[in-house]
Amino acid sequence: MVKKANAKHPPEESVALRASVLVAVLASTLAVLAQGVGGGALRLASTVGIAGGFAYSHWARYRSGYALKAMLAVGVLLAFAGFLRVATGIQPGAINEVQLPLAELFLWVQFFHSLDVPARRDLLFSLLSSLVLMAVAGVLSVSSALGLNLLVWGAATVVSLVLAHRSEVAALPSLGRLAGESRATVEARRSWGLRSATPALGVLALVGLVGGAIFLVVPAAGAGKAVAFPAKLPSTLAVPRTGGLANPSLGADDPAGDGRRSSTGTGAMASGYFGFTDHLDTAARGRPDNTLVMRVKAARPDFWRGQSFDTWDGRVWKQSHVRPVVASASDGSAIDLQGAAEDRDLGALDLGHDFVQTVYVEQPGPNLVFSAYAPAKVYFNGRSLFELDDGTVRTGVQLPEGSVYTVVSRRPPVTEETLRYSGLSGAALPAATQARYLQLPADVPARVRDLAASVTADAPTAYDKVLALEGWMAANTAYSLDAPRLPAGADAVDQFLFVDRVGFCEQIGSSLVVMLRSLGVPARLAVGYTPGERNPFTGLFEVRARDAHAWAEVWFPGVGWQAFDPTASVPLAGDPYSSAAGAGIVSFLRARLPSLPSWLPRTIGLVALAGAPLVGLSMLAAGRLRRRRALARRSWAEVQLDRLERAGAAHGRSRRPWEGPRRYADILARSVLPDPRLRAVADALESDAWSGDPPSEAARLEAEALLAAVLTADSRRDRRESAVKT
């Protein structure tokens, strides 16, 4: 078997196949390089080197190349040794850190292999290794930019497979040359049939259609057990105050600043959200823009929570109990968190199931660790984190673009039923904590309390109260980013519920929290981001600045804190959630593809309607021209024999390969074309084809005339016979 596997295969002659494989390989290597893999030498080898390697392989395809093979083996061993050297320096458990060295090793192997691909089998191996490279790029990539490489690679791979198959069949003995058929004709037929890549276009279209359909139903990635926990910190610029909150995107409002313009001199960024500071003023207006602030790799959507506020003064939310506790890495880069005291009391962090999220920071922002509630473990390359007693996690350093951290949250499997009957558990908050989350200013308008009481009059449980209040707000208020400004001295909740009835998430969330607190249900206002739009290709949630959000968190005895928001739909942790990989692809593409002008489809239709007959006629004319040219290349005898053969075939008597013109004419004359003049025609054909003394022009014309007369007589006879039958 080993001998068979190592058997030398015939060199591949098809340049087209070699070129298409090269395109696939280059598309994959470029895709990997685009993920920041490799230095200058590797980049050169993976592009120019591979292209040169393919050219050399074609040139040297007949050489034995034992010396080259030995050198390549040494090269691969050296690359592997380099990989091992790097890999042994990586801490145990940090599998994700092996990814880049492994990708570099793959690229080196691909380069060395490209120097020795003489046969079709080697090219197919190259194609397979390009698939592995593309997969490596897929693991490393978090953006849509990989799509272009993938498209080129996919098209080149399909073309390569089609060409390789045709080359494989062409290597077999072909059907032999027939009598009267020139070698050139046979070769032309073979080359057209077996070398053509035209079917690849059809296959590409089919792959697109069928693949699109499969993509719509295939399960999305990431629901299994995570083994890699990426973490990366491009720079370590410490925040001004240890354990404090910093948010350079707010400019002058940066809680870590001194109230002046930020060091960049640009003031607040368009992506800055006023909730990511030490207070939240509901009178503030202005929403963040569409800037992509982070990507989140997670198996399901959730609120990406940053922090919460517990103290309400009728207009501004503030944080009490801001006493950051240091949490440091115990092993490797994983930092275990204590969690909020009330969660610890419940044992929620032990009972819940792990929910892994990796956050890729795309825009500098606050030093908050965003994650689903409640974070239990963070993989972060900074030395330590700071934990607040409401589950908020802050980093000690700024989080620049390119930062990556992974959070493992622990979520109890909560469903509606769990929440509805949570009060039966009897587990209550400690008095101090309860007082903290039931805090209301003394001057809360009575009509707010009355409204909450009247709306929830028929709601027996805390969960039903939340639903009732959400329902009332959905029916009686409106979400709008153009809410009126809050008048001086006005209570924000009262203004929203009874005067404006228009607001955005801060007003809606605050109203829900205040009304719940007035009913004796502990609640707080959380800020962070909604899940964002899921990119069906990367599988990541793309979170934009405009996704910054505020929502209510409600305490349920025996369950813990649960997020509620009348304006955003996020499934509960225990709700079944299954997503196909291609879910939402239509809206995703529609939002990104340029919209066509309305006149374009109609114009295209008209052009197609008018152009179709023209194209048809052109194709007809081209076909005729091709046939005429083909005829012009044939000898006189071939042309006349073709006429004779067609006449014979029309009567069901084709010429056999072993029958020369004379014998064939004799047979026809005795059977289906009973005309003795055929003999003279056949004599002229044989004389023209094989004798050293071809017939004169006059003799040819005479033979042609005779043949025409025979065929005319034949057709007349046919007509007569059919008339008689009729």
Next chain:
Amino acid sequence: MLRPANVSRPALSLGLVAIALFAIARTTGSGWLIVILTAIATVVLLAFVLPVASLRRLTISVDAPRDATVGRSAELVVSLAGGSSPVKLRPLGPFTDPSWSGAVAPSQGGLVVVPSRRGVISSIEFELSSAAPLGLVWWRKRLTVPLARAFEVGPKPVFDSRDRVPPLGREDDNVVKTIREYVAGDPIKLVHWAATARAGELMVKELEAPTAPVLTIAVDLRVDDPEIVASRSAGLALEGLRAGVPVELLTCDLVMGPRAGRVMSGVEVGRRLARAVPGPLPQP
């Protein structure tokens, strides 16, 4: 009937890579891996399905020469129609070591075969195999193609040294019919010198016509190994024809039953023996 013939190594490799990708995608959450996996699954699916359509469309017709001999090559003219996909084909029997040929329909060409047994072949079974257009999964189909004219395969002639062809009569052995007077033009060797001496004038011998033996071969195939009998009969008949001896074959014909008749050429010998079957022979 169509059936999958062979899943190629690249297809198996693709399958293994796809499984690995799925496992990696589920543990790393990489959506791109699902995209790549979908592409692979689509390619493998199409590679599995498309050859079926390709083979279904394909039709084949065959022209065979009338005469052939066991162990000697003969050329079939094969015409493929329907579709434009590369296909492998080979005749299954009764031919020796049929090898694959490649073609793209529509196409016509010669296919050299070596018949492996004697007989009259009225149809040929072909095996067609296609993995078009992606070349990953081979499907095959067997088609029995009727021949417009029977393909008559004669036995491989074997001349056994124990078989003897009767010699043609020689002039020296001929009997003198009478003696007559010399006529101008008579060969000198016919002069009968004794009679000339007695008669006193030139007398010549007039001979009986030379004897003409006929080689009659009874091809009785009702034996354990009829092919050896057929081969020896062919060898003997051809040897007889080569020696100029008239040859008569007694056979049991496939259609006509017991049949006796002279054969004038090797082709006729082949045809008669191709059609011979075990059965009663006619009387010589």
